[in-house]
Amino acid sequence: MPGQKPIKVALLGCGTVGTEVVRLLTDQAADLTARVGAPVELAGIAVRKPNKHREVPAELLTTDVDGLVESDVDVVVEVVGGIEPARTWLLKALHGGKSVVTANKALLAEHSGELFQAADSTGADLYFEAAVAGAIPLLRPLRESLAGDRITRVMGIVNGTTNFILSGMDSTGASYSETLEEATRLGYAEADPTADVDGFDAASKAAILASLAFHSRVTAADVHREGIASVSAADIAAAKGLGRTVKLLAICERVTSAGGESISVRVHPAMIPRTHPLAGVNGAFNAVFVEADAAGEMMFYGRGAGGAPTASAVLGDLVAVARNRVVSGRGPRESAYAALPVRPMGQAPTRYHISLDVADRPGVLSQVAAVFAEHDVSIAAVRQEGRVDDASLVIVTHAATDAALRSTVDKIGGLPVVREVVSVMRVEGEET
Known part of the structure; x- marks a missing residue:
C-alpha cells in the first residue's frame, strides 16, 4: 500500500519452521501486503550460529536476541521452543508493546497466564495457533468461532510421532x-523420542486446548499423562478383535457432578471403535474431535507437524496481528473467567479393557465378577477363551471413576485364580 508504514517483524529461531517462515514471507510478500494492508518486513533473524544458515540473507542474521527484541520491530515471532530463554524474550517483547506470535507449546502450557498479563499491560497481541496441531486451524475456532457456545469435550490425536507408531503396529x-x-x-521420531512417546508433547497441547475450551487456566502439571511404550502387539490385536484400534488421545472434558462443574484433562493410550472419526486418522496426521452444546460434533484434521504446515499457522497468526497493528485493533485476550478446577485422574470417569490370564476351572468368572461388584464397577462385556491348563479372560467395563477401576484391577491381580493381569487399557469413544 503506497505510503503505508511497514510492519517490522523479528524472527527468533531459524530451524525447520523458521526457514519456512522466511521463505513464505519472501515468496508471498505481495499477497501478504494486500492481506495486511501494509508491507510485512523481516527486520532480523536471531540465531545461535549465523554461518549455519546460508539459506537466508546474511544481513538479517544476528546473535543479539535482546537487541533485536528491543529494536523498533512491531511483531516478534518465536520458533525456538523450550521454556527458557524463550519466556524471558517474549515477556520483554510484550512488556515493550510488541505483539508476539509463538509456536511454543511447552512455554504456553506452563506460562500462558504470565504471557497474557504482559500482553494486557501494553495492549499487545499474543497469538499461538501453531502451538497445537500444526497447520490445522484449531485454536482460533476454540478461541473465537466457538466463543458463544459451551464446549463440553475436546478429544484428539495431537502427536504425529505416536500416531505413526500406533498406526504402524495396527497395520x-x-x-x-x-x-x-x-x-x-x-x-518421524527424534533420536530421543521421550517427549513424544512418553506423552509430554501431547500433555502440553492438552493443557492449551483445555484452557481455551473451558475458559480456565490449565497447565501441563494438571494433565494426567501416560505414554505408549507399554502398548504391546497383543494389545493392538485384542483391540482389532473387538473392532477397535489404539490411539494416544488427549482428552479434555467438562464434568458435572453434585459438587458442581470441573475439568478432566488427560493423555493416555485408549481403544476406540473403528467406526469413530478418529480411528481413521493414520500415519503422522493429527485430528481433534470437538463437542459443543449448540454446534454439536466437529472434527479438525490435517498435518500436525513439519516445517511448512507449522509455518502456515505462524503466517496466519502474523497476518492477524499485523492487521491489528494497521488498524490499531486488538486480538482476543485471555479468557479464564470460569476458573474451573481440574479433577484428579482418580475422579475422572472412564472405562477399562482388562485382559487376564486365569486358571481354567469353574467359578473363576464368578470370583472376578465379585470383585467388580465390590467396587461398584459394572461389567459391559466378557469374553473367555480356554486352553489346556489356563484361560484368557477379557472384560470391558461400563464407566466408573478411574480410582475405582484401578482398585478393582489391583484386587483382581491378587486373586488365586488369576495368574496375571496381562494388560489394562482405557476405552473411549463409545456409549457408556
Whole structure:
C-alpha cells in the first residue's frame, strides 16, 4: 500500500519452521501486503550460529536476541521452543508493546497466564495457533468461532510421532520397539523420542486446548499423562478383535457432578471403535474431535507437524496481528473467567479393557465378577477363551471413576485364580 508504514517483524529461531517462515514471507510478500494492508518486513533473524544458515540473507542474521527484541520491530515471532530463554524474550517483547506470535507449546502450557498479563499491560497481541496441531486451524475456532457456545469435550490425536507408531503396529502387527525404530529411520521420531512417546508433547497441547475450551487456566502439571511404550502387539490385536484400534488421545472434558462443574484433562493410550472419526486418522496426521452444546460434533484434521504446515499457522497468526497493528485493533485476550478446577485422574470417569490370564476351572468368572461388584464397577462385556491348563479372560467395563477401576484391577491381580493381569487399557469413544 503506497505510503503505508511497514510492519517490522523479528524472527527468533531459524530451524525447520523458521526457514519456512522466511521463505513464505519472501515468496508471498505481495499477497501478504494486500492481506495486511501494509508491507510485512523481516527486520532480523536471531540465531545461535549465523554461518549455519546460508539459506537466508546474511544481513538479517544476528546473535543479539535482546537487541533485536528491543529494536523498533512491531511483531516478534518465536520458533525456538523450550521454556527458557524463550519466556524471558517474549515477556520483554510484550512488556515493550510488541505483539508476539509463538509456536511454543511447552512455554504456553506452563506460562500462558504470565504471557497474557504482559500482553494486557501494553495492549499487545499474543497469538499461538501453531502451538497445537500444526497447520490445522484449531485454536482460533476454540478461541473465537466457538466463543458463544459451551464446549463440553475436546478429544484428539495431537502427536504425529505416536500416531505413526500406533498406526504402524495396527497395520503390520509389529511390536512397539520395531515400529519406533522404523519411525526414527524415516524421520518421524527424534533420536530421543521421550517427549513424544512418553506423552509430554501431547500433555502440553492438552493443557492449551483445555484452557481455551473451558475458559480456565490449565497447565501441563494438571494433565494426567501416560505414554505408549507399554502398548504391546497383543494389545493392538485384542483391540482389532473387538473392532477397535489404539490411539494416544488427549482428552479434555467438562464434568458435572453434585459438587458442581470441573475439568478432566488427560493423555493416555485408549481403544476406540473403528467406526469413530478418529480411528481413521493414520500415519503422522493429527485430528481433534470437538463437542459443543449448540454446534454439536466437529472434527479438525490435517498435518500436525513439519516445517511448512507449522509455518502456515505462524503466517496466519502474523497476518492477524499485523492487521491489528494497521488498524490499531486488538486480538482476543485471555479468557479464564470460569476458573474451573481440574479433577484428579482418580475422579475422572472412564472405562477399562482388562485382559487376564486365569486358571481354567469353574467359578473363576464368578470370583472376578465379585470383585467388580465390590467396587461398584459394572461389567459391559466378557469374553473367555480356554486352553489346556489356563484361560484368557477379557472384560470391558461400563464407566466408573478411574480410582475405582484401578482398585478393582489391583484386587483382581491378587486373586488365586488369576495368574496375571496381562494388560489394562482405557476405552473411549463409545456409549457408556
